[in-house]
Amino acid sequence: MISTNDIRAQFLQYFESHGHRILPSASLVPQNDPSLLFTNAGMVPFKNVFTGQETLPFKRATTAQKVVRAGGKHNDLDNVGYTARHHTFFEMMGNFSFGDYFKAEVIEFAWNLLTKGFNIPAEKLLVTVYADDHEAASLWKKIAGLSDDKIIPIATSDNFWRMGDTGPCGPSSEIFYDHGPSVAGGPPGSPDEDGDRFVEIWNLVFMQFFEEGEGKRTNLPHPSIDTGMGLERFAAVMQGKKDNYDTDTIRALIEASADLLKQDADGRFKTSHRVVADHLRSTAFLISDGVLPSREGRGYVLRRIMRRAMRHLHLMGSKEPVFYRLLPALIQQMGHAYPELNQHKALITETMKGEEERFSALLGRGMALLEDEMNRLSSNGHLPGDVAFKLYDTFGFPLDLTQDVLRERGHKVDEAGFESAMAEQRQRARAAWVGSGDSTVETVWFDARDRFGGTEFLGYVSEAADAQVQAIFRGSDELAEAKAGDEVAILLNQSPFYGESGGQVGDHGTLTGPGLRIEITDTQKKNGSLIVHYGRIVEGTLKPGMDVHAEIDHVRRTAVRGHHSATHLLHEALRRHIGEHVTQKGSLNTPDRLRFDISQPRPLTDDELKAIEAEVNARIRQNSPVETRLMTQEQAIESGAMALFGEKYGDEVRVVFMGNEDEKNRQAYSIELCGGTHVNRLGEIGLFRIVSETGVSSGVRRIEAVCGAAAEQTIRTSDDRLAEMAALLKVTPAEAPARLAALLEERKALNAQISSLQHKLATGEGASSSETINGITLAARFLEEVNPKDLKGLADGLLKQISSGVVALISGANERGSIVIAVSKDLTDRFDAVKLAREASALMGGKGGGGRPDMAQAGGSEPAADAVFAMIRKTLAEG
Secondary structure (H helix, E strand, O other): OOOHHHHHHHHHHHHHOOOOEEEOOOOOOOOOOOOOOOOOOOOHHHHHHHOOOOOOOOOEEEEEEEEEOEEOOEEOHHHOOOOOOOOOEEEEEEEEEOOOOOHHHHHHHHHHHHHHHOOOOHHHEEEEEEOOOHHHHHHHHHHHOOOHHHEEEEOOHHHEEEOOOOEEEEEEEEEEEEOOOOOOOOOOOOOOOOOOOEEEEEEEEEEEEEEEEOOEEEEEEEEEEEEEEEHHHHHHHHOOOOOHHHOHHHHHHHHHHHHHHOOOOOOOOHHHHHHHHHHHHHHHHHHHOOOOOOOOHHHHHHHHHHHHHHHHHHHOOOOOOOHHHHHHHHHHHHOOOOOHHHHOHHHHHHHHHHHHHHHHHHHHHHHHHHHHHHHHOOOOOEEOHHHHHHHHHHHOOOHHHHHHHHHOOOOEEOHHHHHHHHHHHHHHHHHHHHOOOOOHHHHHHHHHHHHHOOOEEOOOOOOEEEEEEEEEEEOOEEOOOEEOOOEEEEEEOEEOOOOEEOOEOOOOEEEEEOOEEEEEEEEEEEOOOEEEEEEEEEEOEEOOOOEEEEEEOHHHHHHHHHHHHHHHHHHHHHHHHOOOOOOEEEEEEOOOOEEEEEEOOOOOOHHHHHHHHHHHHHHHHHOOEOEEEEEEHHHHHHOOOEOOOOOOOOOEEEEEEEOOOOOOOOOOOEEEEOOOOOOOEHHHHOOEEEEEEEEEEOOEEEEEEEEOHHHHHHHHHHHHHHHHHHHHHOOOHHHHHHHHHHHHHHHHHHHHHHHHHHHHHHHOOHHHHOEEEOOEEEEEEEEOOOOHHHHHHHHHHHHHHHOOOEEEEEEOHHHOEEEEEEEOHHHOOOOOHHHHHHHHHHHOOOOOOEEEOOEEEEEEOOOOHHHHHHHHHHHHHHO
């Protein structure tokens, strides 16, 4: 029996041999279509190629594309486990022509691969064509030799494919496999077409028109091809099965579930095993593509899938988390084709385990409530909506999980009552918000959150994505449109832009579209989960509902996340070198620096700073991968994680692991709760350098540092300054420190000499250079460049020389005036040095003065020596 893995490989190799480029599966999170929750078809990654917005360096491609249909228009969740062919996750095989070959070639490729490559008997195959597509019908006759009864015209949209209300479109042709008359069902287009006899295995789409709206179509200049073959459905055909769940890959997962729960794979819990096997695949692949369980958006769909599987595991008797224990079986089956399962094994495991632990704690009580309520219902009664809402709000039961349980007992939910209860809760929350005193502008974001839900953040795994404009604001005013020159705040349904929080600044970048360009200069997080993009419209007109391409400034984000990751390493190095008392009191991570405030009572020494810097750089050089896992707060703390100052954490937290395991026997060197963006490997941080350590307040020290390009620039600037200094000293940079030290010693000696000479100059002439006024000796000197700090000593010495009298010394150093007045003890009852100093200060352009009656000092903006000395002479003459 050919395996599913072999079918996938043979399909891709066949088209590679016919000039097609094999491309890896794109992410399950669409990067080019904001209208889609998940990648739901093989052509999604090529949408912009088909519309002409993007060109590729090749004309042919083939892929095995991961697909999830569990939300929005394509939602198969309710049917999974109950039918033979519904899945939340499946693989879509496809071959694509971008303006290269068309109908004849694709029909020949398909027919030859099926009948010659996979050896399917031609009589087992039949096709449908769009009723007006006579060309396709003629080609099937010519190439495959099919008779008219094997070519079925279909007049409905089932055989006419559209990308949307406008855009590329065209007829399609579906290939069916006939299981034979022993299986009930009729051919496509017949009243019995929903039976299992005829199974669609491949759809060929001929994109030859452009839909312009209102029924108007034009021919595409370069028609293209898009095909899709569901691998699971085709594997069932190739393996002689009539149920996708009996194929080798899915059956292996069902048996792993049965072995784990010790239940018969085909017994009373057959449906539960099928649900678990399907949901295991969608869970693991969504997490590996960056989706994590949450209360909204893609994360909420993932949570619904996970909790539905967990409820079935509980139904089969599991009393503790077991879902994650099935991951090795999935990796064994699909890990070779999809290596991301192995690469993200730790994240997938921790997320699955943590989610099941959280749900298990609520499941028992929630099921007890549901059982009580179901026992009260009549045979066809509906569960009250307020009960369903309580299960959702209190016990974490998604509505479809409650519906799933009720279906098993033949009941339904009053969905209108559920929505009414949900609306009442929103109204209460809004009233609480408005009553909290927040500004009018901020309440706008609450209303927006209520209307649109949170913004889906794509920035952990992507730096660019298409998005849809939900609303435009200027202040508290919502705008119907904004034009070039307008400064606005923009809400998108999804965004790669990081909104400022946790010390990490918001992203900058651009929003673009046809004839539109907006420069985003700030991004903020509002009301918990709204990402608000602030910017200026440079070109074009922006309206709600428009699609835009959102792209962050890669260079800036790279620098920011480097500084952010370095902060984590710095935090741990500080705790190891300074002590466990060190905790974060605040931080800022920008493109050009990091600022980190810590609890620390004393300054750090130079040796401590050097050791901390060296340790951080050593960890960077290890270049180990940075891992992020989703955990409960309790699990995070048990793992040794530290919560960061200023962050608000919910039941689930992102935990960032950096560096290799070490002597502390922890899982990593640094483990912190953090919702920010980080480098993939520590080596991306580059060089780390501490530039300052200062005090902020009592018991809080601030460290500023740079890394990467900013660190290089800091070193380059220091080198330039050293080279400039060395040139001035006429020595090499290596000799500069010694030469500077010698010059400083010389300067110290010269200053001592100058001070001595100034002292002699001030006092050398003694009493002979003084004057007598009213019988009082006055020694007045204007010492032009004497340091003001030396005036007191000089005045004291001069006063001793004259024995009795008044000394007044003025310095004009630094282009200001400073005065010291000394009065001998025998004259202080007649002349107050403080009063004289204050009067002198007023003349010098200053205010005040102070000291003792026998010695005082003052200053001003200018020396004014002549005026000051005249005032003193007059005072002595009058006294």
